[in-house]
Amino acid sequence: MSLSYINESSKQFISTFILFWCGLVILSSMYLTIPLEHDLSHTFGVSLTQAAWIGSSFSLCYAIGCLLYGPLSDRYGRKVFLVSSISILTAVTITLGFIESFYVLVLLRGIQGLAAAAFAPISLVYADEMFPPQKRLTTVGYISSGLLMAGIIGQVVSGVINEYYGWHSIFFILGGIYFISTILVITLLPKDITERKEESILATYKYMFTFIKHKQFISAFSITFMLLLSLIGMYSVLGTYLRSEFSLSDQQILSIRAAGILGMLLAPFAGRIAQNIGVLTVLRAGLGLASAGLLALSVSPSLPLIIITSVAFTAGIAIVTPVVISLISQLAGPAKGSAISFNAFVLFLGASLGPILSAYLLKTAGYLPSILVLGTLLFGGFLLTFATGSFAPEKTGKAEHQSS
Secondary structure, rough: OOOOOOHHHHHHHHHHHHHHHHHHHHHHHHOOOOHHHHHHHHOOOOHHHOOOOHHHHHHHHHHHHHHHHHHHHHHHOOHHHHHHHHHHHHHHHHHOOOEEEEEEHHHHHHHHHHHHHHHHHHHHHHHHHHHOHEEEHHHHHHHHHHHHHHHHHHHHHHHHHHHHHHHHHHHHHHHHHHHHHHHHHHHHHHOOOOOOOOHHHHHHHHHHHOOOHHHHHHHHHHHHHHHHHHHHHHHHHHHHHHHHHHHOOOHHHHHHHHHHHHHHHOOHHHHHHHHHHHHHHHHHHHHHHEEEEHHOOOOOOOHHHHHHHHHHHHHHHHHHHHHHHHHHHHHHHHHHHHHHHHHHHHHHHHHHHHHHHHHHHHHHHHHHHHHHHHHHHHHHHHHOOOOOOOOOOOHHHHHHHHOO
């Protein structure tokens, strides 16, 4: 299919929508088993802790996969990995619908996570390279909003399908969505034409870990780590609190979580705001809003206030996410694929530790201290943006990589 008759602005709109859509549906796979844990535990005759591995195997392999694909895409291009990722994901997801063995299900969920890991970080780099400078941050914002919204939409859609058709149907329906999305990616996303450096893959992988030697990257990765750790940790703590203090059902709790989507809708506007007041100012404002929302959430006495403060918190997270990605991309220069992939690894490492930390805090301290700890972590990220040289452009990975 040719897009030669479509003007450049329309092509960019189509590409942005496809990247947003694919990020949303692909990352939804990470969260779709959360509302299914009780059903899967009963179906396979395993404990809830064992059933949780159906989700954990995906997230663990996803985090590992984020480290693998960036350097390869730096060498061989972006679109080939976008197409390969969603194509393999389609086949594995449909296969999951036929599985009747718990251990095979866990194994294939891990493979599913490994396949899915290529799309999100590489799509962010692809957008940075293929869009004009004035539209890059906005496009990254749209992709980021899709990735964030997946955490809520994945659970909602999964719960509805399971209620009416059973859990096997979730994988068949999602596999069909992935198949259609694969066609869109192949036919409508333009091929990237960025010149690749001729260097060994091993050297590229070794270079990836030099990012952590620079204070600029350490600051950015530290903030990244706190984002999903606090987001997932907050919702884990809040769910338990709403169930015990307000006697809400799972569906009612899910409705309150869904309100967070309102805050996530701000992500696409982060770029436009940053153009007017500066990237660092937006980063600080987002972290300040998120930490303030969490701290206010700890003392909110009623459901309406809880909803309002949770929306403020998710709005802050939504603003920060694309801005951090943009900063890391600027600092990394030609190694942006490796840098953003490493950033994705750190992001989902935080996502994996969020539920563990929140469970420990709830057990040992209770709701109020748990929220306060998460809010304090985010406020620490806010203070980090004022540290001398934290995001200064000099002596970054960009310069070193160009001279190597």
